[in-house]
Amino acid sequence: MAALPGAALAQDREFGSEVELVDPDVLRVCADPNNMPFSNQAGEGFEQEVAQLLAKKLGRSDVTYSYFPQATGFVRMTLGSNLCDIIMSYPQGDELVQNTNAYYRTAYALVYPKDGELEGVTRLEDPKLAGKRVGIVAGTPPGTYMAKAGLMATAKAYPLVIDTRIENSAQSMMADLAKGEIDAAVLWGPMAGYYAKKAGEDLAVVPLVHEEKGPAMAYRITMGVRPADQEWKRTLNRAIAENQSEINDILLSYGVPLLDEENRPIAPSGKAAASGGTDDAAKANVPAVGPKG
Numbered sequence: 316m317a318a319l320p321g322a323a324l325a326q327d328r329e330f331g332s333e334v335e336l337v338d339p340d341v342l343r344v345c346a347d348p349n350n351m352p353f354s355n356q357a358g359e360g361f362e363q364e365v366a367q368l369l370a371k372k373l374g375r376s377d378v379t380y381s382y383f384p385q386a387t388g389f390v391r392m393t394l395g396s397n398l399c400d401i402i403m404s405y406p407q408g409d410e411l412v413q414n415t416n417a418y419y420r421t422a423y424a425l426v427y428p429k430d431g432e433l434e435g436v437t438r439l440e441d442p443k444l445a446g447k448r449v450g451i452v453a454g455t456p457p458g459t460y461m462a463k464a465g466l467m468a469t470a471k472a473y474p475l476v477i478d479t480r481i482e483n484s485a486q487s488m489m490a491d492l493a494k495g496e497i498d499a500a501v502l503w504g505p506m507a508g509y510y511a512k513k514a515g516e517d518l519a520v521v522p523l524v525h526e527e528k529g530p531a532m533a534y535r536i537t538m539g540v541r542p543a544d545q546e547w548k549r550t551l552n553r554a555i556a557e558n559q560s561e562i563n564d565i566l567l568s569y570g571v572p573l574l575d576e577e578n579r580p581i582a583p584s585g586k587a588a589a590s591g592g593t594d595d596a597a598k599a600n601v602p603a604v605g606p607k608g
Contacts, residue, residue, distance in 0.1 A: 341377045342370040348382035349480050352569045353404060354383060361505075361569040362403035365562055366419075372554050384478055394541060398545045401551070405539035412539030418562055421504035422522040422533035422576050423457045423529040426492065429517045431498060438525045440464040450488040456530040457501045457523060471497050473549035485510055492518075495526045508570030518569070524578040533574055560584040565588035 335397045346354040354360035363378070370378045381398035383389055389409045393399050407414050427433040436443050439460040449466050451458055454475040471491065473484035485506040491497045493514055502508070504522060511518040512590055523532045538555075540548050556561065564583050566573055573581035 334593040339457040342375045345399040347385040362459035402539035407535040414537035417535035427499040450497040505571045
């Protein structure tokens with residue numbers, strides 16, 4: 316096979332066995348067009364900031380995106396169609412992709428106004444939540460604990476499967492919390508932290524790591540690549556290990572409640588502040604959280 320200038324060798328991928336030519340100078344990312352804080356078409360998500368960091372560290376000249384709503388068909392229409400080479404956030408253990416090492420760990424979180432009736436609540440079975448109207452995304456793991464606590468009768472459910480170009484369950488839930496239509500919100504940690512920061516109100520964001528005897532609430536998040544891309548996975552694993560502090564700082568700047576393996580909060584590295592500080596560094600504050608240890 317003859318080599319072509321500016322393009323990688325054609326590869327017969329495991330997904331669909333399609334042949335394509337790829338510019339090795341470009342990091343090609345699969346992304347949702349409207350799913351903050353993860354990504355959007357304006358390039359404002361933390362996945363996109365992490366992608367820019369990785370591109371720089373890997374010596375890539377540019378980052379390009381293949382956009383598709385992150386719902387049914389996302390992997391097939393992006394990574395599986397060879398339109399891109401990396402999904403920036405993917406739960407560890409999912410068999411649709413090959414996972415890199417985890418680059419962050421977070422949990423579902425409870426959000427409520429500080430200094431109110433729910434001050435100090437760290438579990439869904441806390442008696443203070445009895446009779447309260449709690450927002451929950453239907454079909455997510457916290458629903459099991461809410462049912463055990465008897466909270467479903469007064470809960471407000473939001474849809475799980477949506478077209479993010481049209482609606483946003485997390486944004487709707489946080490808007491309802493601001494209006495007082497619900498007393499508390501239960502959301503995936505990155506969304507909870509991000510929208511709490513955007514609300515400009517004094518909100519507690521409490522990772523739900525004290526629940527017992529039920530589905531997992533904390534998850535390791537990896538990057539997803541094609542099953543055949545073993546060397547690419549190893550390259551990404553090295554990049555994650557070598558730049559973990561910078562990755563953490565990016566995530567924390569978006570309000571993501573990062574947890575270590577003992578469910579303790581991870582704080583900013585302090586490197587950006589020590590080097591003079593920037594607006595991004597100033598953003599890197601852990602959101603208000605309850606006890607995790």
